[in-house]
Amino acid sequence: MAQDPRIDVAFTLREGGAEPTRDELAELAGSLKPEVWFSTPLSDAEPGEGGREPDFTWDLSGAPYKGQVATGKAAVYLANSKFGLNRPFIFADGFNYGESDLPGLFAYFNTPYGTKQGLFDQLLSSGFDVIVLGFTERHTHIQANAEVAIAAIRRTIQERKSDIPLTVGGVSMGGMITRYALAKMEAEQSDHETATYLSYDTPHNGAWIPLILQQMAYFFEDFTPAGSDGVKQAELIRSPAAQQLLWAWVENSKYSGEVATASELRGEFLRDLAAVGNFPQRPLKLGVSNGRRDGVGRPLPAGEVAFDWQALIASATARFQADKSEKKPIGGMHLGLALRRSTTTEVPALDGAPGGTLESFGLVADALKAKIAHEYRSGAFVPSVSAAALDFDPVKWDVNLNLSITDADLERGHLDEVAFDDDNHPHSLVSGVLIDWIVEHLAG
Structure with missing residues (x-):
């Protein structure tokens, strides 16, 4: 045995x-x-010329988790200040220690590549309002920071000047935080008004x-x-x-x-995630991986x-x-x-x-x-099989790590559409291949 x-x-x-x-x-x-x-x-990773001042910033507090209240901030960048918050795109920070660096996160993911503008500038030009979500303690429980994400979603709905649905997601663990937040809201029959979920090299089955x-x-x-x-x-x-x-x-x-x-905390989180449906069911679920799909490591x-x-x-x-x-x-x-x-x-x-x-x-x-x-x-x-949210046991990891991932594998997975990088690049790298795919699917 x-x-x-x-x-x-x-x-x-x-x-x-x-x-x-x-x-x-x-x-x-x-x-x-x-x-x-x-x-x-991320702010130490030479983000390039991608920064700008937000139009405004929200202080956020989540509902208590295990008796403690997690907090965070959201920096809001409007596509057109005359129209206010109109077409929201919430993007959450990921795994790290301490407080999120929102200016650094915005600048990093707005890094120009080739002859193109960065991700956020492209989305802003397409009419998206970019909301960069950060946490006071990135290293605390995912469930606690998910409550901060829920607060951000509700604040966005409250401040929005239109009825255009939200796009919600995040990088790395930020994708797990928002995944849990959206699923929890659905389980509680609270309308998140989100049409699209996006995960950027998120370890859906573990890192x-x-x-x-x-x-x-x-x-x-x-x-x-x-x-x-x-x-x-x-x-x-x-x-x-x-x-x-x-x-x-x-x-x-x-x-x-x-x-x-x-760790009992991982088992507890996986049980909590299963209890709220594992993934949100209503949004279109998109994901990208900084790794290859052909099984070459x-x-x-x-x-x-x-x-x-x-x-x-x-x-x-x-x-x-x-x-x-x-x-x-x-x-x-x-x-x-x-x-x-x-x-x-x-x-x-x-x-x-x-x-x-x-x-x-x-x-x-x-x-x-x-x-x-x-x-x-x-x-x-973050192995490609995890970022792609293929259907395998997150504890047993009964999966071939070097699997050449087929469309059939993705159809059996939990995301609706997935893009892979052209090589095994650093986790969270702003890859032109992935950014082009995201912009095409969100703004195309």
Whole structure:
């Protein structure tokens, strides 16, 4: 009988090692970057000339979730200020740590490409009013931020000067937040007045951050000073959003056990999502993937070393995820005498899967100041099969990651129409292929 996907950590004493001195620990701490790992602000991604001031901004509060009220903001850009809010397009921010950067998000997705204007300028020119939705805590529960999205939808309906239906969606987890919000409104028989839903490289069935890198975030956090804001490096990985979003997750660097069900928060979210119908039923559901559809992933050698970092008192080795089988090595780390090595069982080789990528190995190598080959820096973050919302179990992941996705596969999926990129590009990349498709389907 096949085992469920799991991780196992073995602890040994390192031969010839010694307990680190206070000075050695201080030197190690000084060499590690005090920042939240895996956080990649869009505003740092050279968005280009795409920014403009919003016509107005809304402060938003959601209904309480588990006794707490999530908040956010929406920046409203009118196609024509004389007509007011007329043809709304709500676009929600995605997975990251801390507060949304609305000017950065607008500028990034409004990046010109080729000889064309950016996405938002094209939509504004077509008469859409662009509403960029952000959250005070992007890293909190999806259900909580979905209440903020519901507040934004209701405020939009209230302020709209016409009866033109809404277009609602988001990038990355923003697509999950708005998916849940629209489905919840339907389940509660609250009219969202939305005709089209759009997800941009959204991990509908889950995302992937390598387990060995998650472990390193926890492990080295104990020896790394907090950043200037007092936040430490594993905060994003341990956040509710990460637990709900990631298909495989570990709670600390010592955890051994099943990984697809390690967090109750993910199971709870999937149950809540199923209870409201899984997807909204009324809107036309569109989606785009930053990955390829032909089953060709990144050429990362499963099970091989991605980087190997050696310091005087510490070390860290990261391997690309091996493909299933039993107790396959994925790397390890040591500090002083303590040595730990990790293996996985029945975990697929997700790093090389086709899909939107993240510089996960590169970001961790940089934080450790480790050498890494350029071609090894990035692996899959949102596999194409997940962004396309194909019909498979989001816990068991009973799907071929390297599936050449046919029209028949998409017809059995949950989205009405899906576009794929021409290569496996960085997650959330403003791709001309995808932007052209979106503009054609929304404004054509």
